[in-house]
Amino acid sequence: MIAYLRHIVGPVAALLIYSGSADAQQVIATVAPSKISVSSNYSGGSIVVFGAIAKGQPSRSYDAVVTVTGPPQNLIVRRKERVLGIWVNRSTRSFENVPSFAAVFANRPFDAITKPDTLRKERLGLKYNVFPDKAVNDDDPFEQNLISARIEEGLYLEQSRGVSFVSLALFRTEIPLPKNALTGNYDVDLKIFASGALVAQTKSHFNVEKIGVAQFVAKASVDYSLAYGLTTMAMALLTGWLGSIAFRRG
Secondary structure (H helix, E strand, O other), X not given: OHHHHHHHHHHHHHHHHHHOOOOOOOEEEEEEOOEEEEOOOOOOEEEEEEEEEOOOOOOOOEXXXXXXXXXXXEEEEEEEEEEOOEEEEEEEEEXXXXXXXXXXXXXXXXXXXXXXXXXXXXXXXXXXXXXXXXXXXXXXXXXXXXXXXXXXXXXXXXEOOOOEEOOOOEEEEEEEEOOOOOOEEEEEEEEEEEOOEEEEEEEEEEEEEEOHHHHHHHHHHHHOHHHHXXXXXXXXXXXXXXXXXXXXXX
16 A cells, blocks of 8 residues: 555656646656556556646646557457357458557547547547557448457446546546556557647556566466477376376266
């Protein structure tokens, strides 16, 4: 608990100091914690993004959009069809360099923040954030299945009320990370809007890394893939053999 409070209090104090400085940038963001350690009993966590509009004008109303994207990966989506009363995989499609994790949080609905053209240009919302070179096609079953499956797994999130303004200049959001989130570098993109126009933005990041036994297993599977595979197969055979002995005795 004390360590968690340090993550929270430290960034808030820094933001307050920056917001009162004459040389401060227009927007400052801090991510806490900056590193998430994944052990064998990891069951998920969350990151908190603090933001401050250091030179905000009291007469203006601001909107904030926070986008978090995880390491890219290649995926295969299979489409099932019913054949003779049985559901089978009939067709597949590969998707390259899609984010393993994507979360887009804002303080109010995206279409109320800015125009559709700006949403598309700035890649705001899952519709524009999943594929690197185009928007999600609402009529494409493969793309829709990909989005739906990732949402069910907690890997894709979109909340139009996920950012809270503490005051005119300070805001925060908490974004959950599921236990199946990939390790690696995660990018945090913060954009500030006023009257529909993008007025400031900043980028940050945090890391998800394995520790302990989980780190050893992950490293061994990459650095010593042959030995890892043989060991895994041997353990499976040993487990099966021990199980057969137990059932025979029963």
